[in-house]
Amino acid sequence: MQRPRSSPAIAPPDFLRLAGHPLRWQILGLLAAGDRQVGELVELIGKPQNLVSYHMGLLRRSGLVRARRSSADGRDSYQILDLKRCGELLAETGSALHPALRSAGPTQPSTAPETAAVLFLCTGNSSRSQMAEALLRVRSSEHVQARSAGIQPKPVHQDAVRVMHERGVDLSGARSKHVDEFTGDHFDHVITLCDRVREVCPPFPGVQNIAHWSTPDPANRPGGIAAFRDTAAELDERIGFLLHRLGQPAAT
Secondary structure, X not given: OOOOOOOOOOOOOHHHHHHOOHHHHHHHHHHHHOOEEHHHHHXXXXXXXXXXXXHHHHHHHOOOXXXXXXXXXXXXXXXXXXXXXXXXXXXXHHHHHOHHHOOOOOOOOOOOOOOOEEEEEXXXXXXXXXXXXXXXXXXXXXXXXXXEEXXXXXXXXXXXXXXXXXXXXXXXXXXXXXXXXXXXXXOOEEXXXXXXXXXXXXXXXXXXXXXXXXXXXHHHOOOOHHHHHHHHHHHHHHHXXXXXXXXXXXXX
């Protein structure tokens, strides 16, 4: 009986080699919950900074993580995980082992859980948090109680209204709100979008899920309304992943 020939050795996909290291996997898990500075990662992981920075460098060079300079302290940066890229690489990894393991994309929850309440915070509640609130409300088909506020409210930016209108979302009646309006209200998730606000975010007793999405103010970026479109696209992608964390079906 002829023995089967051994197959040639095949290197594992890059994602397995990158994410398979315990420390890098821990970093990816922490960043999947929200953006963090390297110093925070060092404190949470409990390893020397040079070791954490080395592994962070590998993740950045792979394109899984990118750094964004803090608008609160330009000497530091926030590390941001590209969840969409992770999903693509996971699908490629499965199909490399067997075509039947090719991912068809994130599955929808089989049952809708109790309604979640989410609060988005930025400085003026004029652009970023308003767009995030509206996008989450629409994409969850209003199953999520989405709210937004600022620490120094100012009128809703008209470019934010225009960009949301382009996406079929009516923001014309939105008003800016001070975070104090929500004192005593219950929220399951509080998400800061402004680096400065993150440093002075008021306490929300009982909230277990507080995350940061480092999102520059489009009003302070070059490009005019194009900057607002870029911000809306970034927020929309993040909210798509947030909906899965909340266990809610995502409308496109």
